[in-house]
Each structure stands twice: as structure tokens, then as C-alpha cells.
Amino acid sequence: QAALYALPILFLTIFYLYPLLAILRVSFGASLTEAIEQASAALRAPGFWRVLWFTTWQATVSTLLTVPFVMPTVVVAPAFLALIGRNGLLNVWLQRLLHLDAPPIQLEQTIWLILLVHVFYNVAIVIRTVGGFWSTLPPTLAEAAAALGASPQRRFWTVTAPLLAPSLVAASLLVFLFCFTSFGVILILGGLRFATLEVEIYRQAVSYFNLPMAAFLSIVQLFFTFTVMALYTRVQARLSRTLRLRRRAFARRPASWRQWAVVGLALAATFIGVLSPLVALAVRSFTLGDGGPTLIYYQALGENLRQSAFFAPPITAVRNSLVYALATLAISLP
Structure with a gap:
């Protein structure tokens, strides 16, 4: 048993502790004056602040894009009701601003609200799956196409898009499976008009105690799930390409005002789309129906x-x- 513990400890010592101690020795091995001069030179370098800024904002955006996926559906659904429900913040503000008697946004228990929540919940999967793979693609193929006179649009559709096909298929099938087996969103937002197989299995088993029907629906769901997974395996095998991917992701700064505009719009849409439902949920927890502040819910x-x-x-x-x-x-x- 001691030998089993010794092997991972030896591995961590060689490949983690030793490099860390070497970094500390190089950083603090010099005199205090030399260390201060080296730190000052690094802080004065423009590349340091550019790298630090890019590292910070890309990590922030990546984290925000992951938030929807880690949030439970029983939180996401009420968050959208707090934002665009009949008594949501957006409807309350629009009624006050336009002096309306009825809420202008009527999306509760509609298919549009269900689709909107599913998009919110699954957009992180597509961005992290496709974007993560895209950032490691070697640029040599697109550069070779550009050297042969291909336009940016042609390079994308003839070089980049085929290489992204496996990740697009993987992300699409994952999103389909999550939406196909959706339970919490449909149960909270769908009412009696809409029901997925998951919700109907729950209703038949719990509400009506119709166990034979619930068992049959479970078999149907298993059949569709295995069918989608088999399709995923087959498509992946046909679309896969042998590539030498970069070990580290590559990020390129926008080079023109159009690229900056696209990046800015994408970031603004991301912040608004991801944060607004969660902010509305937090604000609603401190307000009454008429918008007045309260702590009664926490009490x-x-x-x-x-x-x-x-x-x-x-x-x-x-x-x-x-x-x-x-x-x-x-x-x-x-």
C-alpha cells in the first residue's frame, strides 16, 4: 500500500514541485535590488499589460459562457420568469414607461419561452465545444489557401468549415439530447400544453400512478437516445479528419474596426443574454409585486x-x- 502512495507522490515531486521550486529560486534567488528592477521592467513593458488584459477578459467571458450550463434548470426557468414573465422586471418597466394596462410581453407557457430558455442553457456547450476546437486548428491550411488566392469567405467554407464539422456535429447532438430529455424547463414553463417524454413519464408515474404507461414511455426514450448516440458515432467516423492540432489555443487580436465591432457586439450580447435573467432573479427576490423593496421573502x-x-x-x-x-x-x- 505504501508503494501505491509513493508512485503518485514521486510523480508530483518530479513534475510539479521541482519546477515550482525552480521558478521560485530564479525569481527570488537574486538580490532584492535586482528583483525590484526586473519587476519594474516587466511592469513597464507594454506587452505585459496587453497580455494581462487579454488573459483577464477572455477568462471572464469564458466563465460567463459556462454559467448557463452549470445553473440548474429549476433556477434558469424562474430567472426568465423574473425577467420577461407577466410580472417580470421587463414587463413592469415597460408598463410604467408606456403607461400600459397589460404586460406587453406575453411569453408564459408558450413554445417561444421554452425555446429561449433552452438556447440560454445550451449555448455554452456549442461555444465551448466548437470554439475550443477552433482555437487549436493549425493555421497553415488556411494560409496555404490564402496564398493560392482564396478569399476569406472561400477559406472559411472550403477549409475551416469541413475541419469544424466533427465538433459542430458533436455539439449539435449534445444539445439535441439535452433538449430531448428536458424535464425541469418544461415542467415549470410548459404548463399542461407542453410535455416532453421526461415530463410525461413523471406525470404518468407520480400524478396518475400509471406505471405501465410510464415504463413504455421510458423504453421509447431509451430507444431514441441510443439511436441518436449511434448516429453520432457514425457521423463522427465519417467526418473525422487526422490533424496535428496546436497544443495551446491561439487567439488573434481584431485587426480592423469591423472586427472590433463584431467582437464588441458579441460580448455585449453575451453579457446581456447571460447575466440579465440572473440579475432579474436577484432583484425580484428583494422586490414586491409593485416593485417596492422588501426582505419578506428572506425572512x-x-x-x-x-x-x-x-x-x-x-x-x-x-x-x-x-x-x-x-x-x-x-x-x-x-
Whole structure:
């Protein structure tokens, strides 16, 4: 057993601790005056601040693009209701601004709201999958096409797009599977008009206790899931290309005002699309229906006002979630 622990410790010592100690020795091995001069020279270099700025904003945008995917559907759905629901912030502001009697945005329990939430929830998959692969593509093929006189549009459609096909197919099929098996979004936003197989299985098993129908629908869902995965494997095998990808992602600064405009619009749309529902949810938790500030919702976190046996106070639910997570972690570690 000691030998099993010694092998990973030896690996970490050679490939992690030793390089780290070497960096520290080089950084602090010189005299204090030399270290200050080296740090000052680095801070005065324009390339340092350019690299630092790019590193910061691309990490921020990448993190924001990941937020929708890690958010639970039971949070994303109420967030959109808090933003564009009948009593959402956007409708309240428009009614006050235009002096309207009814909310101008009527999207609750419509297919459009369901599609909008699914796009919000899955856009991170497409961007991280396709964008991550795109950033590692070797530029030599496109450069060779440019040397032969190909325009930027022709280079994209004849060189880049075929190379991106496997990642596009992978992202598309993943999004399809997530939407096909959608449960929380449909259950909260769809009402009785819309139901996926997941929701219908839940209703048949829990609401109607029709277990044979629920079992049949489960088999249908398994059939479609395996069919999509088989299609994914077949398409991937036909579209895959042998490439020597770059080990590190490559990012190029915009070179013209048009490119800067496209980047700016993309960043603005990303920030608005990703953050606005979450900000609306946070604001709505501090406001009453008429928009006045309140803390009543937070004061009721530990109460069961309806005295219902089927309702658990939010504080109790949080405690249960923590207990289940810690218990699962403790069981999984050995």
C-alpha cells in the first residue's frame, strides 16, 4: 500500500514541485535590488499589460459562457420568469414607461419561452465545444489557401468549415439530447400544453400512478437516445479528419474596426443574454409585486406558512442538500 502512495507522490515531486521550486529560486534567488528592477521592467513593458488584459477578459467571458450550463434548470426557468414573465422586471418597466394596462410581453407557457430558455442553457456547450476546437486548428491550411488566392469567405467554407464539422456535429447532438430529455424547463414553463417524454413519464408515474404507461414511455426514450448516440458515432467516423492540432489555443487580436465591432457586439450580447435573467432573479427576490423593496421573502426562508405536509422550508431544503452532498462525497472518497 505504501508503494501505491509513493508512485503518485514521486510523480508530483518530479513534475510539479521541482519546477515550482525552480521558478521560485530564479525569481527570488537574486538580490532584492535586482528583483525590484526586473519587476519594474516587466511592469513597464507594454506587452505585459496587453497580455494581462487579454488573459483577464477572455477568462471572464469564458466563465460567463459556462454559467448557463452549470445553473440548474429549476433556477434558469424562474430567472426568465423574473425577467420577461407577466410580472417580470421587463414587463413592469415597460408598463410604467408606456403607461400600459397589460404586460406587453406575453411569453408564459408558450413554445417561444421554452425555446429561449433552452438556447440560454445550451449555448455554452456549442461555444465551448466548437470554439475550443477552433482555437487549436493549425493555421497553415488556411494560409496555404490564402496564398493560392482564396478569399476569406472561400477559406472559411472550403477549409475551416469541413475541419469544424466533427465538433459542430458533436455539439449539435449534445444539445439535441439535452433538449430531448428536458424535464425541469418544461415542467415549470410548459404548463399542461407542453410535455416532453421526461415530463410525461413523471406525470404518468407520480400524478396518475400509471406505471405501465410510464415504463413504455421510458423504453421509447431509451430507444431514441441510443439511436441518436449511434448516429453520432457514425457521423463522427465519417467526418473525422487526422490533424496535428496546436497544443495551446491561439487567439488573434481584431485587426480592423469591423472586427472590433463584431467582437464588441458579441460580448455585449453575451453579457446581456447571460447575466440579465440572473440579475432579474436577484432583484425580484428583494422586490414586491409593485416593485417596492422588501426582505419578506428572506425572512420566510425558515417558515412553512401554508402548514403543508408536502412543503419543506427553504432552509430545511438547503440543509438536506448539504447533508446528501457531504454523505455522497464521504461514501465516494474511499
